[in-house]
Amino acid sequence: MKYPLILGFGIVAIDVIVWRFRLPAHEFSRLLLRLALFSVLSWVLFWSGLSPFTQAPDLNAVEQHWLGQVLEIIWWLMAARLLTLSLDTLLLPSAWRRQRLFSDVFGAVVFLAAVVAALGFVLELPVRGLVATSGALAIVLGLAIQSTLSDVFAGIVLNTTEPYSVGDWVMIDDVEGKVVEMNWRATHLLTGQGNTLIVPNAVAAKAKISNNSRPANVHGLSLVLEIEPEARPKTVLDALGQALTGCNAILAAPAPSARMKRTTLNSVQYEVVGFVDDMNKKLNASNELFDLCYRHLAASGVALRALGMPAPTPTAHDAREALLKRVSLFESLTGDEITRLAARLSRHEYQANQQILASEAVPDSLSIVHSGVLAVTYAESSGSREIARIGPDETFGETGLLAGLPMHVSIATLTPCLLYQVSKDDMTSFLKEHPQVAKQMCQLLAYRQDAISKLMTAIPVAKDTDHSVFQWLFEKVRQLHSLRDDS
Incomplete structure (x- = not known):
């Protein structure tokens, strides 16, 4: 019996190595290898007369007897573990495997049954009395941990009904977050503040749950x-x-x-x-x-004010000046400059689905959106593609007006729109009166990438000087509008 024991413990050692170092890497292949090792161990035990359903023989050789007993108990534990892994890998849905609750509960039950079987068959202990004693002990423990047990059974209900799964964005009562883990006790949520919130399963089972991830893509x-x-x-x-x-x-x-x-x-x-x-x-x-x-x-003239406060007294003001003050392109202008520029604005109304600017055209005016929505469309070989939408307080046509560059997009109205426009001649006279404004506007165009991206105009960049985009753009403005070189 000495050599079968050595062979049996050698097989157990190989199984431990396979489990510890996860060899091979593929989970299904690893399970098949461990099942093969367990089959070989079972053959060695039964071939040598060591049956897991009876005590080990050789009662006169105490050391070999106890080693056989240990090997038979290990057989029961390996059987319980492989049964759990087989169910987990082959039968359970992937969502249940990620949540682990059913696997953990089933594994605990299987291991408990294996321990009882090992005590009854291998050690030949009075299992009936042990079961009766354990039943009384289970009642005492159940009363002591009833809240934990309620979480366990609530977790089983949540796993079987699947109101949410790992990766879903949910709202449990008034708490919103992403489900990052579901275990036998609680659901772990990652909130919008980056914190982990733990919701007990018993609370989640009774709560109102809103799953924002279902249906998908909406x-x-x-x-x-x-x-x-x-x-x-x-x-x-x-x-x-x-x-x-x-x-x-x-x-x-x-x-x-x-x-x-x-x-x-x-x-x-x-x-x-x-x-x-x-x-x-x-x-x-x-x-x-x-x-x-x-x-x-x-x-639309709807004022936003603090609730409970009286409405402000209406004051007469020029709508064009108010519009210019809201446009980021003119944020550097003074009040007097705003007033002078507002006098040069012309009012234009457009109906829905009306083209304002054709592709590759050089705008001769700067358009400021007072109300409405416009679509910016870019023509590709495969067809036209909408790349942006323009709303109130936004502008278009800056590079055409300032530097004479074409726009590579077309712009059309989606809704009825009201635009204010300043022509090239009016802007030229205004820039001659205020040459520093041209530099400020060029700085905005050069350094605000969002404005340049909306223009869809390729601006060459010289790598040998700092601020080359600004210098190149400002030179274009100076030449186009015949400004003095005051820089």
């Missing part, structure tokens, strides 16, 4: 805006509808919507609802949509 976002009650509802709804139209991140289907939600003593609440195709876009889309709502409401 995730809703909602903004609630409180508007002064003096504003006409149609004006507000039209402005919010244009904001939804101007937000590129919002899906066209399902269709976004805006509605009046409820009224209070100090305001009227309006809700804006849209959808995105990726949960990671939800935050940026919400911020962009809120900014667009603000701008379109301001363009």
